[in-house]
Amino acid sequence: GENVEQHPSTLSVQEGDSAVIKCTYSDSASNYFPWYKQELGKGPQLIIDIRSNVGEKKDQRIAVTLNKTAKHFSLHITETQPEDSAVYFCAASRVSGNQFYFGTGTSLTVIP
């Protein structure tokens, strides 16, 4: 089955700096890669996703890059703000179903 690894497990940045979280996957058949943000006491919420036919996608301060050859994808958050503090999860899935394989999460702290 698919194995998704995520690094780092914790990340602290100063407000206004950038944050980068990296994930690798093992199954070359995976072709959908979402990123979820989970705030304390809440369920994960999708913040951005990318499909395997695209190398990069941006949405305001958030961007995701995908390298299919190397089987890794990354989340980039620029101009971080305190409200970006949360746990971020990467995931991988095949198009055939809603079975997602999640990374173990990155706890991001943005220091004001």
Next chain:
Amino acid sequence: KAGVTQTPRYLIKTRGQQVTLSCSPISGHRSVSWYQQTPGQGLQFLFEYFSETQRNKGNFPGRFSGRQFSNSRSEMNVSTLELGDSALYLCASSLTAGVGELFFGEGSRLTVL
């Protein structure tokens, strides 16, 4: 539009008991998935239902089971509870059976004593 609703939010059980968790998806969503979240393992896929049929099942023992009703509401059951079953159980709904955005509920936190 109401989000995904999970009940109960918190529950405490003892080893050997069984538990049933409920999930009401977003109106119009027909796919419901269940995930177990623990600090060390992250989110692990349990199973997915679409139109009352189990489409996918994760690598969990047979003590974990689920079902989906005609109104898309879903339940999961864990029998013969073990200490290691303590976790946050998350339900997610999706509009279609194909890959798409998952909308998660806030979860049911199960503690097994």
